[in-house]
Amino acid sequence: MARVLTRFTSVRLLKLALPLIPTHGFTRAALAESVLALPASSQHTAPLSDTAVSALFGEGDDARRTLINAWLAEGISQMGKTPSSAPPLGQASPRPSIRDILHQRLRYNEQALQYLPEAFACLATPTSITSMMLTPLDPVPAVKHAVGIADEACCVSGDQSLQLSWYARRAALAGIYTAAELHQLASPKTAHAFLDSLLASSSKLHASVEEVGLFGGYVMKSWQGIIRSSGIF
Incomplete structure (x- = not known):
């Protein structure tokens, strides 16, 4: 050693x-x-x-959390490498769209999809007995995960929202991506079409999220609360 x-x-x-x-x-x-x-x-x-x-x-399980967080961080870094169409000679490469970036992030999940429910549950499990007595599952890792992806998507796409619009944009994308990712765990083959439907009509978000139940009551309610608070429906 x-x-x-x-x-x-x-x-x-x-x-x-x-x-x-x-x-x-x-x-x-x-x-x-x-x-x-x-x-x-x-x-x-x-x-x-x-x-x-x-x-x-x-x-x-702290070692497992270290690995999970490293994998999530790598997923964030890969979002900046989303391919875009080749630009005309002499012109700069266009920035990828939010849609392309979020689809790329869902594709990143595919390599480990079968392990993600357990991984997210591991992250959400309090590490101390005292914390576990206060709350059975901690929603903070889920919040950080969704918000981190939304923020990176905005940065990579060149989003220039200011002040309140800056926060609203990221809150909306965090909610949309969270719903799409949860849907992906239940129905991988339809996840990309589902993401497109949410991006096209975010009013569908509330109903679609309520159909997903893979993470248990507490985490699910916490994630729904985050999405509702974003004000996108």
Whole structure:
């Protein structure tokens, strides 16, 4: 373990663990096997020990949360790489549209879709016994997730809303993306069409969200409350 701790940073191993998520899920095993993907000059022949995983990424489910948050952060960074049509010679590349950016973010989910309900539940589970007694699930990670995606979509698309419009725009997009993502978990094949329908007619958002029940009562009600407060319907 000492060799690992002195030669390799957790950031480097987290990057190597991300491609393992489609097969290993958001697990400590994915983090343990990340070391096997190091280049030949730093090659390891065995996965990290459980003690090493805890030392690098956190005890118990904290290590899983570290991996989940790294995967979410990578999803945000990929939004800035949304392809757009080639510009005419001598002209700058056009910025992608909000629609294209949000569709790209839904596609990012597809590689780990089967693991997302459990991953989001892990993030929403309070880490202390005291917090767990006060609230069974914490809605804050869901809020940060949706708002982060909305904000990045606006930045990448070049949205220039000001003052109150700035907040309203992001609140609306956070609500739309949240509903589309929840729909994606229940019906992956129709998620993109569903997103288009919400973007075209945000008044449908209220009814559509109420059809989704994958995250349990408390988180679902919290997410619905966030969407309602955005004032987009």
